[in-house]
Amino acid sequence: MNGKKLGFIGTGKMGSSLIKGICDTEMIPGSEIYASDVFESYLNELHDEFGINISTDNMDVVRDTDIIVLAVKPQILKSVLSHIREEVTTDKLLISIAAGVQLDAIENELKPGTRVVRVMPNIAATVAEAASAISPGKNATVEDADAVLAIFGSVGSSLIVPEHLMDAVTGLSGSGPAFIFPVIEAMADGGVFEGLDRSSAIVLAAQTVMGAAKMVLETEMHPGQLKDMVTSPGGTTIRGVHVLEESGVRAAFMNAVIAASNRSKELGN
């Protein structure tokens, strides 16, 4: 980070997840992180746990830092931008993680030449396993894009996508953890139905999802090929796969991603 200070405006679920992930991985020490929120209790918790600098005034964060993550709800982003506009000089870099809000809508609220990068991370930043996609704005430099890739790469994986695909990313990996948590819960329910205790069932289900994901990422084999490795002819797994296919599970997951992407498009209008 070359001594650059990082700021967060908004320390709710996503802001605090990013701060926790970044502090835990020691990408940036808490003493170099500044955060503001309207709720003092969120700030105090983060200050006590990670030693970050806190304020209830967003202007303090803008003044004291070089890179500022906007982690407020899309619906209030515009009012936050208009409030901080005068302090956002061209030597600062703004990062928006707001779902749906397009780069030009952000840039238009700020002074000409302001450097903005749009990012869609996910909540797994809190355990340094986020999937993040990044789209640099028209004034962002290559160094800006690299810095943002490094920050979000420190709490998971990060890649660059053209901005028109950000809604797709939001539907897939931004919202995706909420599609997988119920899968883990439901698989554990199945285990409980068959007699396992709840906590063992949850550990077995969660580890199974993590192991399957790791195999996809590390072997680079097609998920279908990996599925075939588990399904013995006439065995147990194919019986379960048949039930899932009868339930239309693939279409349900596709439709969930499409619905969430469509909502992201709506938020941008």
Ligand SMILES: NC(=O)C1=CN([C@@H]2O[C@H](COP(=O)(O)OP(=O)(O)OC[C@H]3O[C@@H](n4cnc5c(N)ncnc54)[C@H](O)[C@@H]3O)[C@@H](O)[C@H]2O)C=CC1
């Ligand atoms: N929750 C998630 O999994 C993800 C959220 N996002 C995006 O992150 C952003 C934040 O979402 P969440 O953290 O889920 O929402 P949240 O509601 O948990 O956090 C928003 C925070 O902003 C604070 N806030 C409200 N008005 C403010 C103001 N004027 N100045 C400073 N802080 C203010 C709130 O007190 C709250 O702590 C949204 O734009 C969302 O689209 C992106 C990826 C994943």
Ligand SMILES: O=C(O)[C@@H]1CCC=N1
């Ligand atoms: O549900 C939402 O709107 C936010 C954006 C992606 C994940 N959570």
